[in-house]
């Protein structure tokens with residue numbers, strides 16, 4: 001019988017307490033080898049965490065977990081890209097301990113350097129829970145799909161945004177209204193900007209792109225837009241046009257480099273991704289031999305996230321080691337990043353227009369000047385003197401042309417609000 005694998009858990013919040021519960025319920029059956037919690041750390045020793053932590057050694061300082069000779073694996077569940085989470089990770093490596101984390105901010109900002117450090121110290125750095133919670137997407141990309149050349153990976157990577165957009169679509173309510181409700185119910189943070197401004201999804205996309213394409217993690221290169229500007233009227237038009245609006249993270253390899261973007265998208269209403277509702281996440285990968293793989297599941301919460309953390313711990317218990325991002329850190333590629341202005345795609349635009357003679361000619365001229373060609377126009381109401389929505393879909397064009405045309409359209413006197421633009425994806 002192998003000696004038990006001893007873990008030290010830093011952070012006993014949603015994920016940490018979930019992991020303690022999972023280990024105490026399943027420890028004997030997990031890996032054919034006992035997994036034991038040796039010590040735990042958090043800020044408040046006396047907080048009620050809904051799980052019994054009295055059997056474990058308590059450390060006021062999480063760095064003590066990295067120094068404890070009895071511990072094989074430090075599980076970092078504190079959060080934050082820098083500070084104690086990063087210090088603890090590096091201290092654990094320096095003391096020859098494996099690190100398992102759920103911390104997407106840490107991996108997105110420092111993943112490449114930490115992968116090098118882990119390799120130098122001969123330990124694992126594992127982060128399955130950092131992307132899409134309970135969906136085992138890192139393993140899928142890094143191991144299950146390793147025989148494929150992947151050219152695109154995309155998904156719904158933030159449950160809060162998906163919940164808000166789903167509720168807006170189903171109930172026709174305003175964004176602010178649903179966000180306030182989510183905050184009241186505890187589904188959204190008091191400061192929700194990481195979620196609704198797309199940063200959380202961008203962290204996850206940068207990690208996914210690294211694993212999918214064997215490159216260094218390059219969070220700074222992700223184009224990020226959130227969902228604050230999505231309105232019920234756009235939701236309604238999307239439905240009329242046969243689309244759903246989703247916040248997607250999309251990473252794709254092009255001839256000129258790697259494109260990484262997070263922004264609201266119109267996706268065909270019949271596509272699998274359009275059916276991912278509520279707070280669920282989904283990730284889609286296109287491989288040259290396997291075809292398209294779609295995985296859907298809970299992207300957050302104590303149970304699903306603890307499930308992913310446990311999977312990484314079990315790999316270590318079994319002695320299963322793979323390079324952090326699939327290839328040795330020294331072999332990670334430095335992909336040139338494709339700027340958003342070079343993105344090619346189709347577009348939806350909504351203009352609030354006062355119906356005056358000549359206004360459509362001005363709009364058409366702006367599109368013509370930038371070589372943008374129109375696919376369809378929708379104007380449901382006419383109200384002389386009042387602004388009414390005019391919706392257009394545009395054929396595939398370069399983003400630089402679209403933004404140039406929109407600047408010219410915004411300057412047309414009868415266009416009374418800044419134009420709204422949503423990119424259309426044809427999955």
Ligand SMILES: NC(=O)c1ccc[n+]([C@@H]2O[C@H](COP(=O)([O-])OP(=O)(O)OC[C@H]3O[C@@H](n4cnc5c(N)ncnc54)[C@H](OP(=O)(O)O)[C@@H]3O)[C@@H](O)[C@H]2O)c1
Pocket residue numbers: 010011012013014015016041042043044045047062076077078079080084102103104105129130133299300301302305
């Ligand atoms: N929540 C999710 O569903 C989810 C999903 C995927 C990934 N994640 C990631 O998992 C990590 C943890 O998230 P969470 O939701 O569990 O966070 P959380 O509920 O806020 O818990 C954070 C824990 O860290 C402890 N902590 C904070 N600063 C500390 C310090 N200086 N020293 C020691 N302990 C400290 C806190 O202690 P006290 O409790 O004593 O204050 C708390 O137990 C984050 O990286 C997050 O992005 C979370």
